[in-house]
Amino acid sequence: MTALIILAAGESSRLGQPKQNLIFKGKTLLQLAVDAGLKSDCATVIVVLGANSKQINPIPETATLCNKNWKEGMASSIKMAMLEIDKDATFDKVIIMLCDQPFVNAALLNSLIKKQAETQKAIVACAYNGTTGVPVLFDSKLFGELLLLKGKEGAKKILKNHAAEIAEVVFEKGGIDIDTPEDYENLLTLSD
Template identity: 30%
Template sequence: MLGVLLAAGASSRLGEPKALLRLGQKTLIERSLQVLQAPFKEEIVVVLGAEKEAVRSIISQEQVEILESQDWALGQGNTLAECMRALAPRKEAILLMLVDTPFVQEKHLHAILEAHQENASQVIISSFRGQSSPPVLIPFEHQHKLHDWKGDKGFGPFWKSHPDICRWISFEEEYRDLDTPEDKKYWQENWEK
């Protein structure tokens, strides 16, 4: 199984690269990789696009494999599709995380992996107080359904159109990503040191 971190977006609403934003002592890319490394060790792929050289400079390349998106400017859907196609030859399940979800913790990934062990053919989706969101675990047998994803389309249309293959794992933490200057202010004011 692979842990995949999408960190390719331009962060146009935020106005600065999300992956390089600091919360406490770490950038979001460093923090996300730390969370992913607990269960995945060296089986991590980071997908880069905008600001790829700046982000790459703070990643230890011994830790991760880097996949450069050619379609990142077309939206998250295109990046996701490109990633799924590029990793398809490995025929492995993928746990996919986004760099702008600082509320995601190691315990969430472990719960998703446990659910996958119970039924390896289900897509496992996180639900944070009722808000469906990555991290998402996608078994190999369902990844082809994302090969033609396009635009700014996230995962919502996927699980709405395939509820029969999906299982939701509920978490108590509040969903709040980091997309806008207001989100940045919230996270910087509420980040535990």
């Protein structure tokens, strides 16, 4: 089974307000991410909040964790979620995604799962803008490495260390994420 982790613990410092609450297509960015997960073949959706957790509404149908150590960086959120996943041995895959990629949908998440089943690669990453990145699927044999990440390290380190074990899924709008007011303004001019 596949678990989905949505990382949403950052403070959105460059944006000046919680990006999780920005509205796009009538929903918050966080709700769009959760909806993608709930409509996908993922068996559970884990949301990791942190800096702005008190300003973010509870998300039904998810396991919502609050990372009090969010200032330590993304690795602390990944570790917290992985410890939750480790409680259930039936999970043999995990997809890690961010809450600020508004064009992630259930079909994309399912394509990661399908590609892994076809290729048996340990990692299936999205390809965009000449790189690979999130959302990214990890097979259980890499769960230990996810738990060892430290500080500001995201899962990118594991991708670099296992380049030969990566299958790719093209995600043309993967480079669209929201970090600044300008990013959000640009997003509002886009459609599917």
